[in-house]
Amino acid sequence: MLESVGSLTGTPWIYAMVALSVLLDVFLPVLPSGVLVITAATAAAAGSATGGVPHEVPDILALTLCAATASVLGDLVAYRLAWRGGERLDRAIARSRRLTDAQERLGVALARGGGALVILARFAPAGRSVVSLGAGAAHRRARDFLPWSALAGLAWAAYSVALGYYGGQWLGATWLGTGVSVLALFGAGAGAAYVMRRPVKAS
Numbered sequence: 001m002l003e004s005v006g007s008l009t010g011t012p013w014i015y016a017m018v019a020l021s022v023l024l025d026v027f028l029p030v031l032p033s034g035v036l037v038i039t040a041a042t043a044a045a046a047g048s049a050t051g052g053v054p055h056e057v058p059d060i061l062a063l064t065l066c067a068a069t070a071s072v073l074g075d076l077v078a079y080r081l082a083w084r085g086g087e088r089l090d091r092a093i094a095r096s097r098r099l100t101d102a103q104e105r106l107g108v109a110l111a112r113g114g115g116a117l118v119i120l121a122r123f124a125p126a127g128r129s130v131v132s133l134g135a136g137a138a139h140r141r142a143r144d145f146l147p148w149s150a151l152a153g154l155a156w157a158a159y160s161v162a163l164g165y166y167g168g169q170w171l172g173a174t175w176l177g178t179g180v181s182v183l184a185l186f187g188a189g190a191g192a193a194y195v196m197r198r199p200v201k202a203s
Helices: 002-006 013-024 032-048 062-085 087-096 097-111 116-123 127-137 142-171 175-197
Strands: none
Touching: 013 032, 013 062, 032 142, 032 175, 062 127, 062 142, 062 175, 116 127, 116 142, 116 175, 127 142, 142 175
């Protein structure tokens, strides 16, 4: 992937590729959007280390904003589709224990004025999909959900870019540097998934 992304780092297509991957992985969680963001950031670190300028490598701030914006847009599309899903989607969610639990947890979290679940879900495998679809299907208010979605997208994008950039700075733009950064991203996802699976204590 380093070679494939490397061929795009000198063109605006790297941002389009990142945005499309992040946008679509709310529907196809198997897409390696996090890996792509990390790889692009690693390429930026390599360019910085060799005296490259932002026009020749992905700009870190632009890459972060691109990934965060695409994340929020993807959440919004999933949310609106689920909102309009009708009875068929309601029945599908009712058959899914994971989606049903996410709806209940999200409802409690938003009712209490907190959205830590939305942020955690952004890091957990498929958690973003579950929470966005659950919020829409449950007709949660957009003003309660979207600000947390924006914060979650920015936190995930900043973390992913930082992993790739500093991993590339410290370990070099090699498979080792990228691999360590990707493992750190997966580790955060595993931790988020564990916290989300914990039973909610009755208050």
